Amino acid sequence: DGGITQSPKYLFRKEGQNVTLSCEQNLNHDAMYWYRQDPGQGLRLIYYSQIVNDFQKGDIAEGYSVSREKKESFPLTVTSAQKNPTAFYLCASSARGYSNQPQHFGDGTRLSIL
Amino acid sequence: QQQVKQSPQSLIVQKGGISIINCAYENTAFDYFPWYQQFPGKGPALLIAIRPDVSEKKEGRFTISFNKSAKQFSLHIMDSQPGDSATYFCAASPDSNYQLIWGAGTKLIIKP
Numbered sequence: 001d002g003g004i005t006q007s008p009k010y011l012f013r014k015e016g017q018n019v020t021l022s023c024e025q026n027l028n029h030d031a032m033y034w035y036r037q038d039p040g041q042g043l044r045l046i047y048y049s050q051i052v053n054d055f056q057k058g059d060i061a062e063g064y065s066v067s068r069e070k071k072e073s074f075p076l077t078v079t080s081a082q083k084n085p086t087a088f089y090l091c092a093s094s095a096r097g098y099s100n101q102p103q104h105f106g107d108g109t110r111l112s113i114l
Numbered sequence: 115q116q117q118v119k120q121s122p123q124s125l126i127v128q129k130g131g132i133s134i135i136n137c138a139y140e141n142t143a144f145d146y147f148p149w150y151q152q153f154p155g156k157g158p159a160l161l162i163a164i165r166p167d168v169s170e171k172k173e174g175r176f177t178i179s180f181n182k183s184a185k186q187f188s189l190h191i192m193d194s195q196p197g198d199s200a201t202y203f204c205a206a207s208p209d210s211n212y213q214l215i216w217g218a219g220t221k222l223i224i225k226p
Contacts, residue, residue: 004157031212040123042203042216043158050212058213090157099207099214100146105157 002027006091006106012114013078013085021076021109023091029104031097032074036060037088037108046089049074050097078111086112116141118206120217128225133191135220137204140185144206148214149178149189152201161202162189194224 007022025032031050035043045058049068063082068074074093078085089109094101119138127133137147148163164171164178164187171178177190191198204217 040218042118042120042205042218043214044216045213048212056212092157097212099212100163102148102160102163103158103214105159107156 004091004093004104004106006089006109008109009107011109011111013111014114016080018077018079019111021078021089021091021111023074023076023106024072025074025091025093025104026072027093027095027104028071029093029095030071031094031101032068033092033094033103034058034064034066034074034076035090035092037090043090046076048097116215118204118215118217120204120220122220123218124221124223126223126225127194129194129196131194131224133194133198133222133224134188135202135204135222136186136188137206137217138184138186139206139215141206141208141215142185143208144215146207147178147180147187148205149176150203150205152203152219154200158203191222194222196224196226198222199224 004025013019033048034046047066049055065077092103092105094103149161150158151161152158162173166182175192180187201219201221203219205214207214
């Protein structure tokens with residue numbers, strides 16, 4: 001089955017620690033996205049990538065980093081500079097990097113602070 | 115101008131009733147309006163989308179109504195079922211832009 005796989009489902013971060021969230025897709029999509037979801041708020045874009053080896057900052061990129069070395073993979077690192085990392089993180093992909101393309105989402109990673 | 119305002123924040127509807135969720139926008143350049151459905155612990159999934167050249171789009175029990183002059187669009191769920199209980203997000207974007215602007219979401223509960 002084609003889809004997006006996010007791992008782990010739950011993740012805990014200690015103070016001063018960087019953590020990496022995995023996102024893999026087998027849909028052969030060009031574009032991939034990372035969103036942060038907080039209770040009572042819509043999805044906020046962290047980073048997006050329209051093509052391999054290229055990515056752009058979204059609205060809330062501070063304290064996060066990404067890489068796009070392979071078409072299938074778009075890992076997100078939450079660095080120690082992100083002071084309020086507790087949230088539900090969603091990865092998505094679309095066939096092309098345009099907003100009128102349906103975005104397919106993974107089932108998310110819930111990150112908490114120890 | 116980049117905001118999409120969604121209401122209500124939460125909604126309880128009896129089984130068989132009509133659920134109505136509203137969204138409003140300011141940016142007249144927006145011309146793509148999707149609705150996503152999200153179940154607990156899952157990612158959102160595209161439900162239905164509309165462009166401003168039509169005033170209404172229907173897919174099964176789900177209908178989007180669009181009022182270009184009022185800059186509003188709404189989702190109607192007819193004959194609401196307990197399985198429709200989920201969080202619904204509206205979104206908007208200028209066509210061919212990279213970024214969707216998301217509403218804050220509506221938590222819908224359908225009572226049996």
